[in-house]
Every structure is written in structure tokens, then in C-alpha cells.
Amino acid sequence: MSGYEVRVRVLKVGYAIPVGPARQRASGTITLVTGPTNVLVDTGGPGDRDALLAALAREGLAVRDIDVVVCTHGHCDHTGNLNLFPAATLLVSFDVCRGDLYTDHDFAGGRPYVVDEAIRVVPTPGHSGEDTSVIVHTSGGVYAVTGDLFESRADLDDDRIWRATSRDPERQDAHRREILALADHIVPGHGDAFPVPRVS
Numbered sequence: 001m002s003g004y005e006v007r008v009r010v011l012k013v014g015y016a017i018p019v020g021p022a023r024q025r026a027s028g029t030i031t032l033v034t035g036p037t038n039v040l041v042d043t044g045g046p047g048d049r050d051a052l053l054a055a056l057a058r059e060g061l062a063v064r065d066i067d068v069v070v071c072t073h074g075h076c077d078h079t080g081n082l083n084l085f086p087a088a089t090l091l092v093s094f095d096v097c098r099g100d101l102y103t104d105h106d107f108a109g110g111r112p113y114v115v116d117e118a119i120r121v122v123p124t125p126g127h128s129g130e131d132t133s134v135i136v137h138t139s140g141g142v143y144a145v146t147g148d149l150f151e152s153r154a155d156l157d158d159d160r161i162w163r164a165t166s167r168d169p170e171r172q173d174a175h176r177r178e179i180l181a182l183a184d185h186i187v188p189g190h191g192d193a194f195p196v197p198r199v200s
Helices: 046-058 169-182
Strands: 007-012 015-020 023-027 030-034 039-041 068-071 089-092 095-098 113-116 119-123 132-138 141-147 185-188
Touching: 007 046, 007 132, 007 185, 030 046, 030 132, 030 141, 132 169, 141 169
Parallel strands: 039 068, 068 089, 141 185
Antiparallel strands: 007 030, 015 023, 030 039, 089 095, 113 119, 119 132, 132 141
């Protein structure tokens, strides 16, 4: 891995805006990890196609340059542009495939999926039944790209935000605590990256 700098960039900040009872406007945060392996984490909703392609172009990348696409869970606002990356290895929730070849991986048993020396995908279910987070070791600290394990920075202060959409709040809370202890920075599912607050 020498000679490579591993970097994490938010290409598009997601949002989740309530618009009425049981309704919200939402789009997932899209994150790019570059280094020896180029990884895209979450692809936004179908309406994010042009913004995603433009953001990649600003980074000097085309869809063919993305080696791995991780969708942290199967909701439409995180998987809406998977079809743009037919040549990449795809990790969607607990599924791993390349083209039409599916490979069993024991996410359910807690086993991480190692992308390379700096990047691994770990199971963090709770928001849905099969959530994952991407752990990235950089020179600037450890980043956790978490999908909806964390909705936004605001849900650290108001747990009603993430609990409102959680399938298994107890399990999600346990994984949130693990990630907070591990990471220096979090990229949430519907907001910008933020540093993990430390109690002195």
C-alpha cells in the first residue's frame, strides 16, 4: 500500500426531511474512498444520477474507475444508481457479487469483509436487518461510513432521530457505541461527515 494516500470524500451530502405523518423526502449521502482500491459507499437515490456522475468527474474518475460499490443497506435512497457500476464488485447489505457471480460471506456471523489493508466492511445491523459500515484507515484517522446507523450529527444529541426509523433499536444502539469507540470521523447516512466527540 506504500505510495498511496487513502482519502475519504463526501461527494454528495444526504438529507432526510419530514413532510408529514410517515412521510419524508430523503436522499442518502454518497461517499468516495480513494487509494489502492476506489470504493463508492452508497449511490444515492435514482434522482442523484447526474450529480453522482458529475461528482466523480470532478475527482477525475469515471464509473469504470470504481472497483467496489458498497450499499450500506437496501433502501432506495442508498442503492438508486447501482446500475451505473456493472463492472464493480458490489456489496449490498449482506450480499457480495461481481456480475452474476454471488459469493457467500458471513456478515451475519460478524465477519468483516476485507477490501484492502486500509478498508474493511463490517456488519452493523439495526436500522434494517442487514446493514454494513465501511471502516477506512487514513493518515487523518479512522473514518466510519455508516449509512443509517447514524442519520446525521444531530442524532448524537437526539436519539429519537435514528430510533424513528430503526428496525431493531437495541441492536443499532450497540453498533453505534462500537463505532463511536472505534472511529475518529463518521460519515452518516443523511448528513455530512463529522468528528467523533471525545469526552475529556
